[in-house]
Amino acid sequence: METYMILLVGVFFSVAVYLFLSRHIIRILLGAAILGNAVNLLIFTSGRLTREVPPIIATGPTGTPETMANPLPQALILTAIVISFSFFAFLLVLTYRTYQELDTDDTDEMRFAEPRGQQMPPLEY
Amino acid sequence: MNTLIFRTIAPYLTSLMVLFSVFVLLRGHNEPGGGFIGGLIAASAFAIYGIAWGVSPVRRAIYFHPLGIAGFGLVLATFSGMLSIFFHAPFMTGLWGYVPIFEDEIPVSTVLFFDIGVYFVVVGAITSVALALEERSRD
C-alpha cells in the first residue's frame, strides 16, 4: 500500500514542478495547490497506513507498534492542510488581483517592480 | 447566478448551514467536528448568500467586518490559553469545570472556548477572502 502511495506522491510532485515551471501565474497557483497535497500525502504515508486498530500501547517499549499507524503525522497534516488552505486562499485572491491590476498573467510581462531598461547608476561624481 | 430559485433558497440554506456549523463546532470535542470545520461551513454559508444576493447584503447581515470577527476569535483563543496562569499550569493547559444546569452537569473547559475562538478566526478570515473574490467579479 505504501509503495503505491509513494508512487502517487511522486506523480503529484512532478505535476506540481511541471506546473511551477510555467510562465502563467494561474498554472503556478494550481501547482502550489498540488504541491501542498503532495507534501500532505507524503507525511501521511510516512506515518504508516494500516487498517483500523485500537490505539492501545503496551507498557514498556515506547513508540507505536508495527501494526498500528502513528497518529501524529495525521495531526501534522491536519495543521499543514489548514495552513496550505489559507495560503491557497490568499494566493487565489492575490493572483486575481494581479490579473486585474496588471492586466496579464504572464510572469514575463510582469515587470512593474523591476521595469526594463533601467537607468545606469551615475558613473561620475 | 441570481436565478429566482437560487435567490429564494439561499437565505434558508444559509441559516441552515450556520446552524449546522454551530452543531459541528459543539460536538467537536469527542466526535468529528470542531472549530475549523465548523468555521468553514459557516464561511461557505456566507459565500452562498453572497453569490445569490451580492456582497453588500452579506456585509450588512453579519454586521461586523469579517476581519474584526477573526480578531475577536484570536483574542478569545489566546485568553482561554492564558487562563491557566491562575492555576499555576503552563500556557494552553485544558482546564475543566462542571456547571450545573437544571439536573445535568455540563462540562465546560478552556478547550471549548479555544475552539470557539478558532471558529471565529476561520469564519472571519475565510469570509473576508470569499467576499473579496465575489466583490471583484461583480464589477
Added chain:
Amino acid sequence: MASPDTSNTADLSVAMMTAPVELADWLVVAPVALCITFGAILMMLRKNTWLQAGASVVGLSLLVVACGALLAHVLLNGTVTMTMGRWLPPFGISFTVDILGASLTFVASVIALASGIFGANDVDMSGRRYGFYPFLFLMMAGVIGSFLTGDIFNLYVWFEVLLISSFGLLILGSEPRQIDGATKYAFLNLVATTLFLIATGYLYGIFGTLNMADIMRKAPEMGETAPLLTLTAMYFMAFGMKAAAFPVNFWLPASYHTPRIVVSAIFAGLLTKVGVYALLRVLIMLFPAEREVLGLVVAIVAVLTMVFGALGALAQTDYRRLLGYLVISGIGVMLAGIALASLTGLSGTIFYAVHSMIVMTALYLVCGLTARIAGGFSLAEPADIYRSHLPLAALTLMLLFAVSGLPPFSGFWPKAVLVKASLDVGEWWMAGAILLTGFLTTIAAGRVWILVYWRARQEAGDSDASPVRLKPMTDYLPVGILTALAVLLGVYPEPFLDMAQTAASQLIHPAAYIDSVFPAGGVE
C-alpha cells in the same frame, strides 16, 4: 483527553507535569501572547485609525519590556523551558529559550518599536485602516515565536504566521508595483516553506519526534543508519531560500523595494534573520556531524552570497534596491560563521545578525526620510541633504560606516571576529572574501553618501521651495535609537561579544538546552 477528575485513578504524573509553573516562566510565552493579543484587538478596532498608532506604541513598548525581562531571566537563570498544556516533553510543544533566542527576540522587539514609532507618521490613514499595525503585531508574533520555540514543526507554523502577515504588509498600498513584487515573494516563499515541511515530514519519519532537544539526544546514534545528510541538505536549501542566500536569493531584490518604506525596514531587519536563526538551530545544534560534510558547500554559498550581494549593490540606481543587495551581502557574512562552525565563528555570526538587524532597519528608515526630502529613490538625483538636513546626513553617515564594517561602529567587531575565525582554521580565502566584501560595501555606501547626501543640487532655484521638515519624535527618534545602539555595539562591544560567545557555546554544547527540556534526564 484525560480530564483531571478526582475520581480518575490513573497516575497522571507519567504523562503530565504535576509541578506548578512559576510565574517567571510565563515570560517565555509572554512576548508571543502579547503580540497576538494586541494584533487581534487592533484588528477589531481597525476603523479607529486615531487609536491605532498610540495603542501600538504602548503595546510595542510593553513588548520590549517583556522581551528585556525574558533576556534578563535567561541570562540569570540559564535556559528556560515551558511545555504547553502540561503534557510532558516530547509530547507537549516546548518553548525553549536560550541566550541566542532571547537576545534576538529582544533586538527584534526594539526594531518593531522603532518601526512602530516611525509608522505613526509614515503610514497614512488608508494604510492604517487596511491594518498596518495589526499585521505588524501578528508578524512579530511569528518572528518571536520562531526565535523561542523548541519544536521543529512549531517552527514551521511560526514561519507560516510571519509569512502570511508579511503578505498583508507587503500589499498595503495595492499599487501595481506592490502586487507584482508580492506575487513573486509569495510564490517563492511558498516553495521554501514547502521544502521545510517536506524535510520536517522526513525528520519525523526518521526520529519519531519533533522536539529539538529530543532530536539532539537521538541524532548521534541515528547518524550511521539514517539519511541525515539528505535531511540536513534539504533544511539548508529551505532556510537558505528564506535567508536569501546566493543561488536562491532572487525573490528579495524583486520585492523588498516595493512596499512602504517602514515595511521594507521591518522585513530587512527581521525576515532574513529568521532564516539565519533557523540555520543556526538546525545545522549547528541538531546536526553538527552532517554539517561537517556540507561545510564546503555552505562556505561556497557564503562567499558567493556576500560578494555578489556587494557587487549587486554597486550596480543599482535605486536607493532601496541597493539596500536590498546589502541585506543579501550581510547574509553571506553570517553564513561564513555557520560554515566555519567554530566558537569564534559562530559568535561572529550571532553578533553580525544583531548588528545587521539594527543597521539595515535604520538604513531603510533613513532611506525613507531621504526620499521624502528628495522626492524619489534615484541615486542620479542629487538631494543636497548635507546642507538642508544636517542631522539626517550625520545619522546616515554613521549607519553607512556601520554597514561597511568600519570602526567605531557595530559592523566592525563581528567582521573582525569572523576574519580571525577564518584565519584560525586556515581558511584564508574566507577571510579574503569577507575583507573584499567589506571593501566593496564601503564603495557602495560611499557612493550613496556622495551622490545623495553630499552632491549639491545643480539648479539653485529649487532650494527656496519650502523645505521638507522632519518631525523629531516620529522621524528622528526611531532612527536615533537604532543608530545609538549601533554606536554602543561599536564603542563598547565587550559585554555583547561575551554574550555572543556564550550563545555560540550553548549552540555547540547543547547540554543545557536538553537539560532544560528534560530536567530529570528524560522520560525513558
